[in-house]
Amino acid sequence: GDSVTQMEGPVTLSEEAFLTINCTYTATGYPSLFWYVQYPGEGLQLLLKATKADDKGSNKGFEATYRKETTSFHLEKGSVQVSDSAVYFCALSDRSYGGATNKLIFGTGTLLAVQP
Amino acid sequence: NAGVTQTPKFRILKIGQSMTLQCTQDMNHNYMYWYRQDPGMGLKLIYYSVGAGITDKGEVPNGYNVSRSTTEDFPLRLELAAPSQTSVYFCASIFGGPEDYEQYFGPGTRLTVT
Numbered sequence: 124g125d126s127v128t129q130m131e132g133p134v135t136l137s138e139e140a141f142l143t144i145n146c147t148y149t150a151t152g153y154p155s156l157f158w159y160v161q162y163p164g165e166g167l168q169l170l171l172k173a174t175k176a177d178d179k180g181s182n183k184g185f186e187a188t189y190r191k192e193t194t195s196f197h198l199e200k201g202s203v204q205v206s207d208s209a210v211y212f213c214a215l216s217d218r219s220y221g222g223a224t225n226k227l228i229f230g231t232g233t234l235l236a237v238q239p
Numbered sequence: 240n241a242g243v244t245q246t247p248k249f250r251i252l253k254i255g256q257s258m259t260l261q262c263t264q265d266m267n268h269n270y271m272y273w274y275r276q277d278p279g280m281g282l283k284l285i286y287y288s289v290g291a292g293i294t295d296k297g298e299v300p301n302g303y304n305v306s307r308s309t310t311e312d313f314p315l316r317l318e319l320a321a322p323s324q325t326s327v328y329f330c331a332s333i334f335g336g337p338e339d340y341e342q343y344f345g346p347g348t349r350l351t352v353t
Binding site: 127164165228 | 270272279280282283295297341
């Protein structure tokens with residue numbers, strides 16, 4: 124079945140450092156890809172998305188590009204802030220398939236801690 | 240709009256007890272979902288619904304039941320609670336239109352079974 128693999132955490136960075144969180148996927152078709160963020164004590168929020176190959180999703184300085192050839196959707200940010208400390212989840216959905224149920228399949232999450 | 244609301248926020252159950260986790264959304268969303276989040280394991284789909292009166296199993300449905308009698312409500316029932324059901328439970332919803340991709344999540348219910 125479909126699956127998502129993302130890099131283990133925690134990732135600890137100093138403020139203004141460059142961030143990369145790796146995410147790869149396995150899917151039978153051409154899924155939509157997402158990054159969700161979970162701040163402490165809260166539910167998940169959509170950070171960015173890409174719905175087809177070569178699409179770049181971006182939001183709040185974060186970016187990720189849908190790479191079909193490497194089945195990847197790595198999250199990047201050029202300069203992290205303390206307020207970016209959270210758990211980041213890569214996910215895919217069958218949103219692009221016929222008869223979609225919009226179900227999400229998540230990676231295990233990566234905890235990011237940014238130190239001042 | 241309140242979005243997706245869940246009650247209770249926290250609950251401690253004894254083994255063998257039962258309870259219902261409540262989920263309500265006020266966005267007129269067609270699709271609703273229940274996920275559980277275990278440490279280091281990401282979120283797993285328990286049950287989902289594509290509309291009132293229609294439900295289906297997700298990846299980890301054993302020990303749970305759901306119903307969807309209205310568009311707004313999607314309660315999750317735990318019968319005969321077991322320690323393996325200790326987790327954080329999230330409800331989510333999405334309208335499901337052609338350009339609609341974002342699932343909206345509730346704040347979660349933290350359940351401990353002892």
